[in-house]
Amino acid sequence: MNNLILSLKYRPQSLDKVVGQKYIVMAIKNSLDMKYINHIWLFSGSYGVGKTSIARILAKSLNCKIKISYKPCRKCVNCIKIEKNNFIDVIEIDGASKTKIEDIKDLLDNIKYLPIIGRFKIYIIDEVHMLSKYSFNALLKILENPPSHIIFILATTDPQKIPETVLSRCLHFYLNKISNYEINKSIVKILKKEKIIFEKKAILSLSNFANGSMRDALNLTDQAIILGKKKILNSNVNKMLGLIDIENSLILLEYIFYKKYEKTINLIKNISTKNINWNLFIYDIINIIHQIYLCKFNIIIKKNHKYYIYYDRIKNLSNLTSLEEIKLYYKILIKGTKNLYLAPNLYIGFEMIILEILTINNKNII
Ligand SMILES: [Zn+2]
Incomplete structure (x- = not known):
């Protein structure tokens, strides 16, 4: 393994290497195949789902010296330079730092010039929603009637902040979170x-x-x-x-269900000495409660499921309590995830959620 970090080394360089965006990749491939070249593309989706990678691949596909293709050659000087991010006709702009009207005006002043080497002059604007209102207005003038040699590829995590007038001119692709x-x-x-x-x-x-x-x-x-x-x-x-082993979550629920209150509190105390993510701990418990609930309907955990090996213990817990109680536990835990950060610290917040469950579990504790 060389020293290059994995997220850079394995950044996809062609559409077939993009992970988890099957339909968007197919739509871009078809668009390039049919030579249906839109002048304003917009890719939206959350952080790390491939927006900028797809934008760069698209820029390469459109400017590969051999031909416009969803499979750029990656060998011609254009492809190589675009991959190295030093191709004169692919201009990347970070919308988050170039928000001022002057920045956009500079960009627009250069738009009239034809591409120097490439087929198209391509502007990739990342986090485009960060542009100011004035910048959007200036940009809109170009977007209304873009010159044939210009292509805009916009990327954003927040498409709702883009003015409708701009959105309506884009070929908009929504990238999903990757499963x-x-x-x-x-x-x-x-x-x-x-x-x-x-x-x-x-x-x-x-x-x-x-x-x-x-x-x-x-x-x-x-x-x-x-x-x-x-x-x-x-x-x-x-x-x-800061993850807690499933084993711990299960033991905690077993203590609760078997009404071993002191052991329950001691276990939480023990866990608090480790550097754990309390939020994820609650989610793990909620996931097990969900499985216990399913057991009440005789639904068996599938073989490739992460709780499969714990099925017997989960089934056992489902026999110990009523459907009504499980529903109540679930509600307390879900409400707890919202309130956890209001507690003086997460340990106290977590313990209070479990104590509330224990109160339901034993009506004598009042
Ligand atoms: Zn090429």
């Missing part, structure tokens, strides 16, 4: 290629934690590689992310 499954599959493939030893459970945790962002998943993988000296171990990943 945990896709992220996991992709990370496993990369690690095998990089010959990094890993535990499957650790990669599952990293993928879930990344919450749909491939960039976050790769950054976390980098951290885990460094932490474990090229070995990704579940115990290290749990520590790194």
